[in-house]
Amino acid sequence: MYLLLGxxxxxxxxxxxxxxxxxxxxxxxxxxxxxxxxxxxxRRLENDRKxxxxxxxxxxxxxxxxxxxxxxxxxxxxCYDLTLCGNILAFSQFTAHTEYxxxxxxxxxxDPVLPPKTLLxxxxxxxxxxxxxxxxxxxxPRHTPAELRTEYAAQQAALAAVGPEGNQRNRLQLLLxxxxxxxxxxxxxxxxxxxxxxxLHEKILADHLGPRPPLGHRPARLEALAAExxxxxxxxxxNPDSPQDLIRALHRNGIEVKSTRKWELRESGHPAIEPLLExxxxxxxxxxxxxxxxxxxVAGGRFRPEYVVGGxxxxxxxxxxxxxxQIPRQVRGAVHADPGHKLIVADASQLEPRVLVAxxxxxxxxxxxxxxxxxxxxxxxxxxxxxAKAKMALLGAMYGATxxxxxxxxxxxxRTYPRAVDFVERAARTGETGGTVTTRLGRSSPPPSERWFHxxxxxxxxxxxxxxxxxxxxxxxxxxxxxxxxxxxxxxCWLAELRRRLRGLRADGTPGAELVFxxxxxxxxxxxxxxxxxxxxxxxxxxxxxxxxxxGRIPVEFPVSMAVVDSxxxxx
DNA sequence: GTTCGTGGCGCG
DNA sequence: AAAGCGCGCCACGAAC
Numbered sequence: 001m002y003l004l005l006g007x008x009x010x011x012x013x014x015x016x017x018x019x020x021x022x023x024x025x026x027x028x029x030x031x032x033x034x035x036x037x038x039x040x041x042x043r044r045l046e047n048d049r050k051x052x053x054x055x056x057x058x059x060x061x062x063x064x065x066x067x068x069x070x071x072x073x074x075x076x077x078x079c080y081d082l083t084l085c086g087n088i089l090a091f092s093q094f095t096a097h098t099e100y101x102x103x104x105x106x107x108x109x110x111d112p113v114l115p116p117k118t119l120l121x122x123x124x125x126x127x128x129x130x131x132x133x134x135x136x137x138x139x140x141p142r143h144t145p146a147e148l149r150t151e152y153a154a155q156q157a158a159l160a161a162v163g164p165e166g167n168q169r170n171r172l173q174l175l176l177x178x179x180x181x182x183x184x185x186x187x188x189x190x191x192x193x194x195x196x197x198x199x200l201h202e203k204i205l206a207d208h209l210g211p212r213p214p215l216g217h218r219p220a221r222l223e224a225l226a227a228e229x230x231x232x233x234x235x236x237x238x239n240p241d242s243p244q245d246l247i248r249a250l251h252r253n254g255i256e257v258k259s260t261r262k263w264e265l266r267e268s269g270h271p272a273i274e275p276l277l278e279x280x281x282x283x284x285x286x287x288x289x290x291x292x293x294x295x296x297x298v299a300g301g302r303f304r305p306e307y308v309v310g311g312x313x314x315x316x317x318x319x320x321x322x323x324x325x326q327i328p329r330q331v332r333g334a335v336h337a338d339p340g341h342k343l344i345v346a347d348a349s350q351l352e353p354r355v356l357v358a359x360x361x362x363x364x365x366x367x368x369x370x371x372x373x374x375x376x377x378x379x380x381x382x383x384x385x386x387x388a389k390a391k392m393a394l395l396g397a398m399y400g401a402t403x404x405x406x407x408x409x410x411x412x413x414x415r416t417y418p419r420a421v422d423f424v425e426r427a428a429r430t431g432e433t434g435g436t437v438t439t440r441l442g443r444s445s446p447p448p449s450e451r452w453f454h455x456x457x458x459x460x461x462x463x464x465x466x467x468x469x470x471x472x473x474x475x476x477x478x479x480x481x482x483x484x485x486x487x488x489x490x491x492x493c494w495l496a497e498l499r500r501r502l503r504g505l506r507a508d509g510t511p512g513a514e515l516v517f518x519x520x521x522x523x524x525x526x527x528x529x530x531x532x533x534x535x536x537x538x539x540x541x542x543x544x545x546x547x548x549x550x551x552g553r554i555p556v557e558f559p560v561s562m563a564v565v566d567s568x569x570x571x572x
Numbered sequence: 573g574t575t576c577g578t579g580g581c582g583c584g
Numbered sequence: 585a586a587a588g589c590g591c592g593c594c595a596c597g598a599a600c
Binding site: 239241242243244245261263264283284287288311312313314316317318319320321322323324325326395396398399400401402403404405406407476477479480481483484520 | 585586587588589590591592593594595596597
């Protein structure tokens with residue numbers, strides 16, 4: 001059963017579709033549901049399960065509906081996010097020949113997520129005066145069931161037009177399902193929150209920085225270091241937070257650095273360098289994850305960031321608020337399981353190189369990828385057992401290193417693994433010449449920038465050199481895009497499969513395990529101790545399922561390393 | 573006054 | 585030792 005959930009001034013407008021492919025409404029007139037009844041109605045429809053399957057909820061954006069439903073205690077099984085799926089279909093090479101992609105708005109959006117094309121123009125309010133007369137009235141509905149149906153039909157038509165070759169239609173369909181599931185998971189994780197012990201966080205801050213300072217003041221430890229720096233650098237008014245101020249003071253003391261980056265500062269043996277690096281480290285803790293951060297982002301023992309699915313062109317998630325995807329190691333001790341619970345921290349080991357092996361079908365590298373430690377296996381084969389070298393070479397190949405040690409190692413890597421290296425090289429050439437590359441499941445890179453097109457028309461030698469720089473930069477982007485993006489495809493399937501299994505575990509109604517955090521190739525599950533074993537199995541099974549969904553049965557392992565801990569800082 | 577670009581650094 | 589991908593956030597300081 002497919003249910004369209006559209007906006008309506010009174011709450012929502014609901015319409016049932018007779019079948020997936022034929023988007024004909026079962027009820028010609030949408031059912032209007034008052035805002036206060038919505039959660040109850042949705043819950044009833046979700047549990048109705050005609051034919052065993054729960055409905056698939058089709059809506060403009062998961063973020064518009066699902067957080068409110070979760071707040072009312074309603075969890076849903078599946079949805080179709082028209083915005084996220086429309087964005088994929090508008091750009092995918094698999095659908096490039098379709099009407100949908102041809103007429104899509106290709107202007108780079110301010111918003112990372114493009115609205116689907118048929119939903120684009122927000123209609124002006126019918127009556128401007130009403131805004132003032134009835135300030136509590138909901139805004140004019142922008143997406144009626146009819147509009148949603150039109151958009152859904154357009155997207156399904158685009159999908160149906162994908163040829164069967166290379167299994168492209170199935171892959172794209174899988175990506176749309178995984179992306180929609182990801183949108184639900186993001187909302188659910190925000191709803192659940194990361195278990196965060198404020199007392200432990202405050203202890204970390206006090207240990208490093210001293211007691212909490214009055215508003216607008218430096219903590220004691222930072223103030224002391226600043227005083228020491230002013231003294232050592234003979235700069236009584238120095239503000240170490242100002243790079244300009246700082247670099248002038250360093251120069252006056254004969255420390256000839258071009259920037260204040262820490263790797264450059266470490267070169268100098270001046271006695272001021274050590275306290276300066278210490279200052280920078282602690283200052284970072286204070287400003288990024290200090291008391292102000294705690295006040296702003298942690299409440300009721302949970303950290304609740306907003307995740308932005310589709311926020312990165314490669315398909316990775318972004319986040320808004322609280323720097324959720326950059327929780328520094330320093331404060332991970334504050335992430336702590338509730339009594340009677342454990343944190344299961346699972347990490348897909350060396351995901352990107354393994355994805356590269358599978359993409360390139362490099363059977364020689366696949367041998368190394370059957371090993372738990374892929375880098376060590378590669379080192380044994382071509383780098384005289386030097387694991388660090390092997391790792392640097394492989395990362396360099398995926399990132400497009402040209403100089404330095406990584407650059408020098410490239411020929412060595414190419415000799416042993418020509419297929420894998422050739423795969424990323426081809427992606428780079430495609431990008432340099434303005435082409436598009438595509439992930440395993442069909443997410444394509446955006447078209448070249450204005451700057452790239454403009455540079456193509458260069459005439460002078462100087463302009464041509466700049467054009468080459470711009471082209472190489474895009475080559476590095478597309479080179480990395482295929483690997484990072486396909487890894488994101490894998491991770492989305494992993495998450496969706498894991499979510500399904502965790503839902504199964506709590507189907508009996510007992511309190512279950514919750515997905516509480518996701519970071520590119522890592523998930524965190526907060527589970528009652530008696531559920532830990534079932535959860536670790538679910539995580540493993542989900543990883544295997546993701547591999548098969550993407551690549552079928554291939555002789556490449558995607559091992560998951562897991563830690564069952566009370567505290568996040570004990571993982572890894 | 574606010575907005576925006578930059579340098580720096582955290583994460584993968 | 586320090587280059588090569590993707591992000592978000594902070595403080596600063598110039599531009600508006």
